[in-house]
Amino acid sequence: MSRFPLLRSLSSRRGPRGWRPWLWLVWPVAFSLGACSGLGAAQAQWSRAEAALRQADQPAVQADAPIELGLAREKLQRAHQALGVQDAAMAQRLAEQAELDAQVAEAHAQRVRLRREEKDARALTLSLQGAGRSAGDQP
Secondary structure, eight states: OOSSSHHHHHHHHHOOHHHHEEEHHHHHHHHHHHHHHHHHHHHHHHHHHHHHHHHSHHHHHHHHHHHHHHHHHHHHHHHHHHHHHHHHHHHHHHHHHHHHHHHHHHHHHHHOOOOOHHHHHHHHHHHHHHHHHHHHHOO
16 A cells, blocks of 8 residues: 555646646646746856956956946846846846857957066067167267
8 A cells, every 4th residue: 555645646647648637736836946946057157257257357357358248237236137027048148158258358358458567568579779879879
């Protein structure tokens, strides 16, 4: 004798063509669990994007790559809104883009800084070469 007669009776009942009508009770639970796991992944991605944006949000990056940093902020805000309406796919996609935009902002600011340093080094080299030549011309 089974301890769970209701469960045994549900598992043995079949409707027409062999389908089990009680399965319609299981589908909503399965879909809600799937939605929760999707939101969890989107929230994790949002957290990574927020961390990347915090890392990139420095005065040098703000000065040298304001457009890229602004795009990252905007996409992170839109991802937060998508999480609010439980659109996990859109939230995750926007959070990924925000993370990449923050990384692009950092890379762009670093490139600008390196070009500025290269320009300063060339100017210094030219001024030293010019000073050496003018000193060599005098007896």
